[in-house]
Every structure is written in C-alpha cells, then in structure tokens.
Amino acid sequence: MKTVNRSFSGVLLGIFLSLLAASPRAAAQAKPKPIVLKGARLIDGTGRPAVENSVLVLEGDRVVAAGKAGAVAIPKDADVRDVSGKTIMPALINLHGHLGLSSNGADSVAGNYTQENVVKQLNRYLSYGVATTTSLGQDEDEIYKIRDAQHAGNVTGARLYTAGRGFLEYTGKNYPNDHRYRPQTADEARADVRELAPHHPDFIKMWVDDGLGHGVKIKPEVYQAIIDEAHKQHIRVFAHEYYLADAKALLAAGLDGFAHSIRDQAVDQDVMQKMKARNVFLIPTLVRDEVLFAYADNLKWLDDPFFKAGYDPAAIAMVRGPENVEKGRRDPDIVKYRAGLEMAKKNLKTLSDNGVKIAFGTDSGIPTRFPGYFEHRELQLMVEAGLTSMQAIVAATGTNAEILGGARTFGTLQPGRRADFLVLDANPLDDIHNTEKLSAVWQSGKIVPSVSAKMTSGN
C-alpha cells in the first residue's frame, strides 16, 4: 500500500511540475533575455558594406535584429554589452574539410576515426571561429551517429556536414583509415551510390585526379554513373579535380561543385560560362596547395602565435622536425606544387572577376593540415590572389551557407539566422590577417571556448 501511495504522490508531483512548466508565467521565465552587442563595426556576410557603430540583437540562438545604432530598437530587458572598437563578422564555414583522420593534427595512425577524435577536431575548428565544417569524404559510417548526436544537442563543436565515404580510383596515396568506394564499372558505381544514399549524406564526393601522374583517374563512364544515380537520389556531387580538361568533362556530366582549384592551366571562357550557367561553385583550397611545400620552406605562418596556440606542441614539432622538412624538400613534385598554387591563385582571380561563384574551404583535417588555423590562412591566400577581404569573407560565410542550403538559417548576421559570429579586436577589411585578432567566438547565441583565451593566458 505504502509503495502505491508513494508512486501516486510521485505522479501528482509530476503532473504539478508539468503544469508549472506549461504555465504562461513559466514560459515567460524560460524565454531567454535578449543580448545586445552595441558599438561594433558589423560585417554581416552578405557583401553589403560594414555598418559602423552597429547594434546586434540576439534572442536565444538567433539574431533578431542587426543594423545601425538608432535604427535598431534595443529591447528594454536586454543584457547590453558595449563592444565599441571591435569588429563583428559571421563565424567561418569550411566547405572542404575532413574528420577523424588524425588525433593531434599531424599524426595519421590507423584507428583515429573515433567519436572522441572527431569531436575533438570539431571543437578545435570552433575554437578558431569555424562554427560549421564539412567532411568531404573518407568518413566511416560512425559519422552519421555523430551527426545525429550533434543534431540532438549531445555533441559540441563546429556543426558538421558529411559526404560519407566518397568515391576514388586514384591510388597514389592512401591513408590508414581509407573506406572509400572504388567502383570499377558504371553498374558498381550506381550500386555504391544506392548503398550510400540511405545514410543521407549531405552530398557526395569523388576524386577525379591522377595525383600528378602517380595514380589512375575515375573513368568518365563511372563518374557519369555516380552523378546520374546521385541526382536520382537528390544528392549533389562535388569533385576533387586538378585539370581543366577534367573540369570541362565533369561539367558536361552534370557535376554540382568543384572541391579544388583548376591548377594545370588558365581557365577559359568556356569553363566559366558553363559554371555560371549551372551555378557551379569552386572551392579554391589554396592553403591545401601551399601546405605541400610550406613545411619544406618553413613559411612565416609556422611562427604565428595564433597557429602555435591551438595545437599539441608534439604535432607542431612533428611537422617542423628535420625528417618532415627533408621529406618535403626531397619531394620530386615540389616544383609542380609551387606552380599549382600560383595557377590556382591566378584562376581564382579570373573566376571571381567573371562572376563565377566562389566558395570557401581548406582541405584541413588531413594529417598535417591543421583544422582551424588553416581557415584563417586560406582567407589570407585568397586576398593574396587578388580578392578583396570582403569577397573572401563572403565566400566563407554567406556563400557557403547558401551552398549548404542554409541561406535563411545561418551564415549571415541577419534576422532569423543563427547567432554564430566572431568578435575581433581589429578590422579584417583593413587587413585580412585581423581575423586572427580573435576576441571571442559565439555559436548559437553563446560564447564558446576559443583559442584567443589560450593565447591571453599564455598557454
């Protein structure tokens, strides 16, 4: 009897609590107090000019208003924070990364593809201000569980999108955790896409490259079948490519996006017209082409405190160690790598000037390509290529969000979008290196741990 009574009173208590939670008063209390950041220069990610002396109003995880002081009403009960002198810009979105291939950024031992490593990497991205990232292939099926857990609010870090396993023929270089599909015929390709589709990858990735002649490209009839079957399943296909001729053939086959620059020769009107006609974007990944010789050359950014602050000293010691430097210097393709970067920069400028859609991505997450810092370095290289700081920032924010289907939900600082943004101590429109002057990172309306805190504490 006693037990029954106790559980009965437990039920009553439960009813009482749920009534309380449902009452209008409780709902009013649960409504988050608006936060207002006022006084900053605001770059909203749409490409519109920056707003000096701005007001940014957040409610919960969203931006509810943004604009010039005086033109935006400040809610009466708001928590108002003065950020005069700072610059606010949307958090970065990386449209070409990889996850779970390294545990510390430099190593590549088998077995790195664990939830723990993937989440560690997502947090690393976020600490550098990359609030959204994509994994363009080489994922294990574990990624879908991690993505689900993130959607349920149980995984922190950069918001993730994934291509799943990916499709490869090229066999020049392999990584220990390589689960890519390798269809040899059109039928096999279609079967592989049908196997992948029920996992709901956000897009499909395929590699159409011979690795400077060291490997074998996916045959045209095989990639045509991948694209056709993917489109039947309403999935877009992005390709790793290098050569202009392949870019043209891929466009003819219906490709949706280029994951790298065209690096063998200058782009021509034909390729640009076709890209524009079908709204096909290009992700330059200039830092990916730079890193192929960066360690051999001991480039200046390796001494950048903002780089050093974010990673395991053992990982930095590994890439800067004599063994790795020598390996880079002895690489017979190093001359081609340098030429490839120069051609990529030249083509980026031409494509941008001709109105082709420029996206933003780095190919970070591959061992020795450091997630987080590489996104800042990519912005710098885009500006070195001749883009304005504003163009580079728009690629990394508004344009990437649009490509990910999120134009109305994230990527820009406009009403209704998720409050993912960076507070900077200096203006990146004056000097793109100022994105490294990171004062705070906000994701979904909250300040998250950032690499800047580590720098000021001297760690």
Ligand SMILES: [Zn+2]
């Ligand atoms: Zn990649």
